[in-house]
Amino acid sequence: MNKFDDHATKSLLDKDLITENQYKEITAYRNLNIFSLNAELKLFLYLSVLLFTSGIGILIYKNIDSIGHVAILSILLIIIGVCFYYCFKNSKGFQKTETVFESPILEYLVLAANILTCIFIGYLQFQYKPFGTHYGLATLIPTLVSFFCAYYFDNKSVLTIAITGTAAYIGLSVTPQDLLHNDFYSNPNLSYSAIILGGLFILYTIYSLRINLKTHFNIIYLTFALHLISIASISNLVDDYNDDGIWMLFGLLLAGSSYYFYKVSHETKAMSLYVFMIIYAYIGLNIFLFRIFQFIDFSDIWELFVFILPAYFIGSIVLFIKLIKKFNKETAE
Incomplete structure (x- = not known):
């Protein structure tokens, strides 16, 4: 029996959700190492x-x-x-x-x-x-x-x-790999369609919860919605035709979407949603900062910037690992 299962079972005993005898029976059964x-x-x-x-x-x-x-x-x-x-x-x-x-x-x-x-x-x-x-x-x-x-x-x-x-x-390919190759750049309406479709999927999950209709399907709708909205928003963040400032709206949309999926991933205890949400939010944040930095002159401090950059990426990796561990701990309780 692994430490995670033992800890989870022990927590049930500590909360008086199972008896001492039930705890011993569960432990003895898991020690048999029977698998399906x-x-x-x-x-x-x-x-x-x-x-x-x-x-x-x-x-x-x-x-x-x-x-x-x-x-x-x-x-x-x-x-x-x-x-x-x-x-x-x-x-x-x-x-x-x-x-x-x-x-x-x-x-x-x-x-x-x-x-x-x-x-x-x-x-x-x-x-x-x-x-x-x-x-x-x-x-x-x-x-x-x-x-x-x-x-x-x-x-x-x-x-x-x-x-x-x-x-x-409606003209979209909805796997992450295919979405990256969609013609978002020459046809911005395609990215708008992706965002609208993702929004409709989210609205449907809310409606299905209210009427209790196949609520276990919601994770699939939410996964597609996350990919559609996030990749379409990132596409508009890096697109040149949005130089008039519209790209900032897509940055806000990505931020709002990330916050929503952060909450939903905890409510549904969906690790996949949480991981992809972090990845898309991180990519969007870096693109957003890069576009902001375009208006700043780094000619005098570029050496400091180059020195800080490796530490920034290392810190990002450490933070990512900590967030995953925190999510696992919160959902296990």
């Missing part, structure tokens, strides 16, 4: 879904001329139909609160069926163009299907696909 393979098995199931869907895509790509479009679409439709039939037959139906299924296979069959649905609609639009030139519909329809499946089957992986599709529908 649940996470490992779920990982293999997830990888099997990804490999299967990837294999379908490769099969289509390499044999598109020999198999034929109608045959490929028919096979995809049959597989999707079988997956959804099994899922609907064995699911508990829609529930407002978190739903736990007896078999983990159901969760990954929903994911497989959803990914194949996206492939089917995308391939259908590419080959036969049933939506004409309205290519957004080819993104919107799988997105709506994904939202339905995510809430009906209580599937977080499918919800991620749905949120990604929502962002793609």
Whole structure:
């Protein structure tokens, strides 16, 4: 039993939340060092879904001329139909609160069926163009299907696909790596759309808490909102077209966003939100200071500035570590 678990259990005993006998039983059980393979098995199931869907895509790509479009679409439709039939037959139906299924296979069959649905609609639009030139519909329809499946089957992986599709529908890529390559500089409206979408995600989490609708999904919405708002704000901080002072508004927006996610990360005890919030706030602060320093003449004290700079970065690393330790301590209590 590690020291953290022992300390947490001891704190429960000190607060009279468990009895001395219960404490001894818990300690004896943990000393057996029994561990679960649940996470490992779920990982293999997830990888099997990804490999299967990837294999379908490769099969289509390499044999598109020999198999034929109608045959490929028919096979995809049959597989999707079988997956959804099994899922609907064995699911508990829609529930407002978190739903736990007896078999983990159901969760990954929903994911497989959803990914194949996206492939089917995308391939259908590419080959036969049933939506004409309205290519957004080819993104919107799988997105709506994904939202339905995510809430009906209580599937977080499918919800991620749905949120990604929502962002793609308005022209955004919502992974951090892709966001950095979005065309924010030549098209500032794109960054405004990212900020608005992130704000809408935050408002939805507040609304879902009020009506108690799948509140465990909120961490996903908040994660996307954090990345969208923070990266879009940082993009506008470094952009040259904001030299008239508008960039300061985005600095304030980033500061407000960081404060909000600081509070939310403590309320939800979400380490991922807290870490990314610190990183984005640190980057934004440095860019903000750099733009302020552009108006200051350092010709006389530049040697002092160069001397202080290494200490500043070392101090930042030490402060980051202390903040993480403090967060762990606060959330563990």
